[in-house]
Amino acid sequence: MASTNQSRGDRSLRSVVDVGSGLVGREVYVNESIYQQELEQIFARAWLFIGHESQVPNPGDFMVSRMGEEEVILVRDRRDKQLHIFLNSCRHKGMKVCRYDDGNTLVFTCPFHGWSYDTDGRLVGVPYYDAAYHGEMDKSKWGLHEVAQMCNYYGSIWATWDPKAPSFEDYVGAYAPSIRHCFQSTDGEDNGIELFNPVVKWRIPTNWKFPGFSFAGDAAHGAMTHRSINVAAIGPQGSMEGGSRAPMRADVPSRKFSAGDFDLGHGGQNTIYDEPGARPYMDTWQTIPEVDEYFRKTAEAKQKKYAGQHLPPGGHGGGHFCIFPNVIIDHWRILPWHPHGVGVTESWRMYPVDKNAPKVVKDALRRYAMRYCGPTGMTESDDMENWNYCHPASMGTIAQRLPYNFEMGLGHGQTDEQWPEMTLNYRISEEPARARFSRWLDFMEAGSWDDLYPVKKKS
Amino acid sequence: MVQEGSSEDVSNVNDTLALQDIPEGTKVRLRSGAIAEVTANPRDGGWLFIRFIEHPDDPSKVGEDDMAFCTDVLAIV
Numbered sequence: 001m002a003s004t005n006q007s008r009g010d011r012s013l014r015s016v017v018d019v020g021s022g023l024v025g026r027e028v029y030v031n032e033s034i035y036q037q038e039l040e041q042i043f044a045r046a047w048l049f050i051g052h053e054s055q056v057p058n059p060g061d062f063m064v065s066r067m068g069e070e071e072v073i074l075v076r077d078r079r080d081k082q083l084h085i086f087l088n089s090c091r092h093k094g095m096k097v098c099r100y101d102d103g104n105t106l107v108f109t110c111p112f113h114g115w116s117y118d119t120d121g122r123l124v125g126v127p128y129y130d131a132a133y134h135g136e137m138d139k140s141k142w143g144l145h146e147v148a149q150m151c152n153y154y155g156s157i158w159a160t161w162d163p164k165a166p167s168f169e170d171y172v173g174a175y176a177p178s179i180r181h182c183f184q185s186t187d188g189e190d191n192g193i194e195l196f197n198p199v200v201k202w203r204i205p206t207n208w209k210f211p212g213f214s215f216a217g218d219a220a221h222g223a224m225t226h227r228s229i230n231v232a233a234i235g236p237q238g239s240m241e242g243g244s245r246a247p248m249r250a251d252v253p254s255r256k257f258s259a260g261d262f263d264l265g266h267g268g269q270n271t272i273y274d275e276p277g278a279r280p281y282m283d284t285w286q287t288i289p290e291v292d293e294y295f296r297k298t299a300e301a302k303q304k305k306y307a308g309q310h311l312p313p314g315g316h317g318g319g320h321f322c323i324f325p326n327v328i329i330d331h332w333r334i335l336p337w338h339p340h341g342v343g344v345t346e347s348w349r350m351y352p353v354d355k356n357a358p359k360v361v362k363d364a365l366r367r368y369a370m371r372y373c374g375p376t377g378m379t380e381s382d383d384m385e386n387w388n389y390c391h392p393a394s395m396g397t398i399a400q401r402l403p404y405n406f407e408m409g410l411g412h413g414q415t416d417e418q419w420p421e422m423t424l425n426y427r428i429s430e431e432p433a434r435a436r437f438s439r440w441l442d443f444m445e446a447g448s449w450d451d452l453y454p455v456k457k458k459s
Numbered sequence: 460m461v462q463e464g465s466s467e468d469v470s471n472v473n474d475t476l477a478l479q480d481i482p483e484g485t486k487v488r489l490r491s492g493a494i495a496e497v498t499a500n501p502r503d504g505g506w507l508f509i510r511f512i513e514h515p516d517d518p519s520k521v522g523e524d525d526m527a528f529c530t531d532v533l534a535i536v
Contacts, residue, residue, distance in 0.1 A: 106501040106508070114505045114528060125506050127528045 260435025
């Protein structure tokens, strides 16, 4: 049973993070021992986003991903085509057995001593096995270390190291339909997307929670942080309708909220649709009419498919959301924030696109994604400037005596029968962050998943 | 350039062939004296997938699939 973690000054974490008052001590972002405890208590237990099946379509295909600080290999077995996820570390002396971002292989051979593993993880080659090991080592016990559970959820791949974690669908709870929705193509078909290659990766000098806990559900920052690009109107519609950084969307009867699941930790800025049916398409790609033509057709197909059904709250215009602890999901971008040290985050960007879209559509979306998002994207350049200074400004002795204020909307949460699991608030609030910190405390104090699930309902 | 390695010293790692570009179907002589056909090449420079064609010490291995490490592959025949 893990003891309650102690912060500096020998205080319990619940006195450093007071969700009920909306106060979060700065040391949870900068304290090394708290960070190490996060790796053990959160990243070694939670369901984490790995990638998408389209990244490994053929037998022997692999891509390297992350679970917390650790590197893992997502590989499709060359014989039975099943997906596996292995820790990228030789069982002999720990060297990485895969040092490429992606590719295709027959085996993973360690460059240190030559131990070689098949694509199902079995140790199949040991140099000097007869002469030096005398044929005595049981190779079956020394295969690559595999994750405890893996889930292919409508093409999205998730994994956990913990065999006692609940099922993936139980873990994501009310967001399951939204995750499925995000991985549908724009015509509403499951498994209709692929990801642009390569995955964009870069490191920023900040704690993973700065972006991870605030990105989905921090509507208040947009007007100030992104003022210049809002005015610059980088959206595909240019300055039409006043311009925006996001594409135009048709209005439909709906209500937008900031939402937090205090039991499971997920949340974002999402939409409850008051009437069934998918949105009609609104022309927005002013300089590339072929793109509008494509999306008009897919929108019609989606309207037929969703006639009589309410759209899920997230994705495809409903808004993005965070699946606790560290991945933001939307239909056009997936943003994992990997911890890489208490003061370093490795940010990844994966961009889904309809796999059957014509080249002109894929090119337009790829350019928009690069303009908007990622290390050279204008929106994220604004965001990074905040996070990269928040972190060092919070490391000092005096700074750490001052809690962060997460009071926005405190006490004004409500529920809705259409989405009963969530605490909803005005679309500009810090309810999602409070929900995340509530679950963060649960994970940090839990001895095992027995303490985490089934959830003990919070009053 | 094809090189031959020493057949006496299994720890002699200096005289090894470059395996990366050996195509499938090539026949190789192993340190054990066996002759094998390359069935697949992972192109990692360390291993070849082989099938025994001749095995002077254990004829029952003929037709069997195995992996050969670079220090055990002496020559292309």
